[in-house]
Amino acid sequence: VSTPSSEADGAMPVALRWMGDDGAAGRLEVLDQTALPTECRWNVCPDVAAVVEAIKSLRVRGAPAIGIAGAYGMAVAAGEAVARRLDPRATRELLAEHAESLASARPTAVNLRWAVDRCRGALADLPATAPAEACRARLLDVAREIHEEDRRLCAAIGAHGADRLPPGDVLTHCNTGCLATGGAGTALAVITTAWDRGRRFMVYADETRPLFQGARLTAWELAQRGVPVTVLVDAAAGHLLATGRIAACIVGADRIAANGDTANKIGTYSVAVLARHHGVPFYVAAPSSTFDFQLPSGSQIPIEHRQPEEITRGFGRQTVPSGVKVYNPAFDVTPHELIAGFITERGVITPPFVDNLRSRLGAG
Amino acid sequence: VSTPSSEADGAMPVALRWMGDDGAAGRLEVLDQTALPTECRWNVCPDVAAVVEAIKSLRVRGAPAIGIAGAYGMAVAAGEAVARRLDPRATRELLAEHAESLASARPTAVNLRWAVDRCRGALADLPATAPAEACRARLLDVAREIHEEDRRLCAAIGAHGADRLPPGDVLTHCNTGCLATGGAGTALAVITTAWDRGRRFMVYADETRPLFQGARLTAWELAQRGVPVTVLVDAAAGHLLATGRIAACIVGADRIAANGDTANKIGTYSVAVLARHHGVPFYVAAPSSTFDFQLPSGSQIPIEHRQPEEITRGFGRQTVPSGVKVYNPAFDVTPHELIAGFITERGVITPPFVDNLRSRLGAG
Numbered sequence: 001v002s003t004p005s006s007e008a009d010g011a012m013p014v015a016l017r018w019m020g021d022d023g024a025a026g027r028l029e030v031l032d033q034t035a036l037p038t039e040c041r042w043n044v045c046p047d048v049a050a051v052v053e054a055i056k057s058l059r060v061r062g063a064p065a066i067g068i069a070g071a072y073g074m075a076v077a078a079g080e081a082v083a084r085r086l087d088p089r090a091t092r093e094l095l096a097e098h099a100e101s102l103a104s105a106r107p108t109a110v111n112l113r114w115a116v117d118r119c120r121g122a123l124a125d126l127p128a129t130a131p132a133e134a135c136r137a138r139l140l141d142v143a144r145e146i147h148e149e150d151r152r153l154c155a156a157i158g159a160h161g162a163d164r165l166p167p168g169d170v171l172t173h174c175n176t177g178c179l180a181t182g183g184a185g186t187a188l189a190v191i192t193t194a195w196d197r198g199r200r201f202m203v204y205a206d207e208t209r210p211l212f213q214g215a216r217l218t219a220w221e222l223a224q225r226g227v228p229v230t231v232l233v234d235a236a237a238g239h240l241l242a243t244g245r246i247a248a249c250i251v252g253a254d255r256i257a258a259n260g261d262t263a264n265k266i267g268t269y270s271v272a273v274l275a276r277h278h279g280v281p282f283y284v285a286a287p288s289s290t291f292d293f294q295l296p297s298g299s300q301i302p303i304e305h306r307q308p309e310e311i312t313r314g315f316g317r318q319t320v321p322s323g324v325k326v327y328n329p330a331f332d333v334t335p336h337e338l339i340a341g342f343i344t345e346r347g348v349i350t351p352p353f354v355d356n357l358r359s360r361l362g363a364g
Numbered sequence: 365v366s367t368p369s370s371e372a373d374g375a376m377p378v379a380l381r382w383m384g385d386d387g388a389a390g391r392l393e394v395l396d397q398t399a400l401p402t403e404c405r406w407n408v409c410p411d412v413a414a415v416v417e418a419i420k421s422l423r424v425r426g427a428p429a430i431g432i433a434g435a436y437g438m439a440v441a442a443g444e445a446v447a448r449r450l451d452p453r454a455t456r457e458l459l460a461e462h463a464e465s466l467a468s469a470r471p472t473a474v475n476l477r478w479a480v481d482r483c484r485g486a487l488a489d490l491p492a493t494a495p496a497e498a499c500r501a502r503l504l505d506v507a508r509e510i511h512e513e514d515r516r517l518c519a520a521i522g523a524h525g526a527d528r529l530p531p532g533d534v535l536t537h538c539n540t541g542c543l544a545t546g547g548a549g550t551a552l553a554v555i556t557t558a559w560d561r562g563r564r565f566m567v568y569a570d571e572t573r574p575l576f577q578g579a580r581l582t583a584w585e586l587a588q589r590g591v592p593v594t595v596l597v598d599a600a601a602g603h604l605l606a607t608g609r610i611a612a613c614i615v616g617a618d619r620i621a622a623n624g625d626t627a628n629k630i631g632t633y634s635v636a637v638l639a640r641h642h643g644v645p646f647y648v649a650a651p652s653s654t655f656d657f658q659l660p661s662g663s664q665i666p667i668e669h670r671q672p673e674e675i676t677r678g679f680g681r682q683t684v685p686s687g688v689k690v691y692n693p694a695f696d697v698t699p700h701e702l703i704a705g706f707i708t709e710r711g712v713i714t715p716p717f718v719d720n721l722r723s724r725l726g727a728g
Contacts, residue, residue: 037685173599204691207675209573209597212683215675219688230689233573233675234599235537235631239696242633267599269606270638277637311571311579311597316680319576320595321401324583327568327596332603 037220055105062180067111071143074119078136109254153287154183156345161190168247174265175217176252186252186285210310241278253286260336260353261298269332281340298333401584419469426544431475435507438483442500473618517651518547520709525554532611538629539581540616550616550649574674605642617650624700624717625662636702645704662697
């Protein structure tokens with residue numbers, strides 16, 4: 001596993017940061033992604049309610065990034081116990097309660113619950129008599145570990161994927177870069193690593209309705225990095241693929257079942273079907289923590305349905321008549337048959353997935 | 365060819381209307397569809413420039429409706445000649461100039477040039493000495509004929525298609541109803557006629573980025589008619605089809621080549637590929653005037669690319685960072701292999717299309 005170069009890291013925007021010291025003055029700040037690309041606004045999260053709100057309202061989003069936010073959220077929770085001078089028992093009760101509200105802030109991504117569970121495990125390893133301060137210190141360590149690990153995972157995913165990317169232009173959906181992770185991203189890390197190695201291509205970014213993560217975030221990140229990017233409406237992906245200029249489609253993932261079925265942002269499945277129709281390989285880039293070996297297939301992945309206003313108020317003006325019904329699943333499931341390979345920190349995994357995923361990732 | 369019932373016509377919104385008398389006081393009014401669904405605003409078109417602007421800026425849109433607007437636009441042009449007291453020769457020169465600017469206001473739909481050509485033909489049948497008043501009277505007659513014919517075509521398309529629609533829910537893209545035609549529509553006429561005959565189903569309407577014709581117009585029309593409608597983002601069509609609840613996809617067309625390749629609103633091709641992947645029949649509803657037998661295949665259909673602001677200002681707030689490139693084709697071409705049948709005023713035409721389209725429509 002390689003580490004990202006410090007220069008690249010310096011140029012890279014970040015989704016969240018822990019500011020100040022490890023004590024009471026330390027605080028979690030989240031880059032409010034709902035304000036991008038026109039405004040760069042940092043939201044301080046003084047309590048767990050603010051962290052949960054930031055996750056639910058997508059100020060911080062992307063499966064790995066919300067996992068990291070969840071872990072820092074546990075440190076924020078312990079800070080609350082310190083501030084309220086709770087005894088060890090009351091501290092644990094408060095943390096258990098907050099852990100559940102953080103873990104369930106969004107249902108589809110596996111990383112959030114995975115990160116919170118890791119925090120719970122670290123707490124369980126502390127003596128029951130540990131004071132709130134000790135819990136906070138330990139949880140902040142865990143959050144930083146998860147954050148730093150994700151940075152390294154992203155770099156490794158980028159390196160493995162850059163080797164695999166065929167020559168030609170690339171189509172991606174949603175945002176899977178530094179705003180979605182703790183490092184360079186998943187699918188976008190593959191793209192930017194290939195670019196940094198001297199490969200030249202155009203990145204086509206689906207705008208990704210309803211919340212425009214492709215238009216607002218992917219285009220912004222790539223423009224900041226100097227990587228050429230062209231935005232299109234999601235519905236134009238078919239026409240674009242028919243022109244023959246797209247050599248590969250590459251996306252991220254929110255949860256991947258044991259057979260390779262992949263839940264990701266709504267519209268991913270449409271891209272996968274279109275890619276197959278045009279004989280273009282469709283790759284999923286994700287760290288091993290995104291794989292959920294408890295789920296045999298994608299049909300068991302819970303799909304979050306979000307509020308109609310995301311669609312009816314199409315980012316400004318009202319676009320749907322009042323009273324009309326809206327269908328707003330936030331994710332869809334791409335069956336493993338449509339996926340050419342998974343780009344993970346441990347390399348690119350190709351079919352047959354049930355065997356290869358378990359042997360390469362299941363043991364870890 | 366049947367005629368629509370007067371009750372249905374009464375309840376139906378219209379895209380444009382000729383107000384006042386046949387003389388100087390008569391005027392063309394266009395329902396400004398860019399203001400829907402929140403505002404119902406009629407724009408008077410005092411001159412040809414206003415008609416061209418209304419077509420270019422999509423205040424009036426939909427292949428049949430812009431054909432009708434083009435024809436009325438020729439009557440407006442003749443009105444200009446009357447007002448300027450032009451002699452017969454100058455009148456013809458002015459009309460020839462305006463005819464070209466009307467016919468080329470949008471390049472993809474065949475109906476616009478077809479309607480203007482019919483006006484030119486009617487003028488050619490008048491003696492060269494005919495005064496401007498006679499030209500205006502004749503052109504207004506032609507426009508009304510085209511309008512009334514389209515009303516009847518829509519009713520016939522609706523009747524033929526309603527028989528063909530399989531039981532179950534329907535997915536449509538863009539707007540193909542009374543706002544897109546001179547009558548009940550093409551694809552939407554099929555849907556509303558089936559509903560009026562007592563069939564019960566849900567209509568799923570793709571919102572149709574970038575200009576939201578599905579969300580703004582199709583949902584509005586169907587809600588006015590009392591037909592249940594649910595709006596989804598275009599990218600969710602794959603997930604919706606995977607649920608198995610969609611029995612048929614049905615869309616309109618802007619131009620259809622001799623082999624059945626169909627140009628229609630961007631995103632139509634993606635829906636066709638997705639429908640094929642799920643074994644769902646994909647129908648195109650269009651009057652015979654949409655068929656262009658001069659074009660052997662879809663690769664010769666000119667595709668209009670529109671300004672980036674339609675995408676970057678996602679209907680209100682800016683959604684794409686300044687300076688980022690945008691890919692904005694207004695149409696795509698669906699190859700005939702993906703089309704189960706064409707629903708026309710002369711019945712439903714199924715493959716093999718090259719022979720069947722020519723024998724059923726080419727002679728007309």
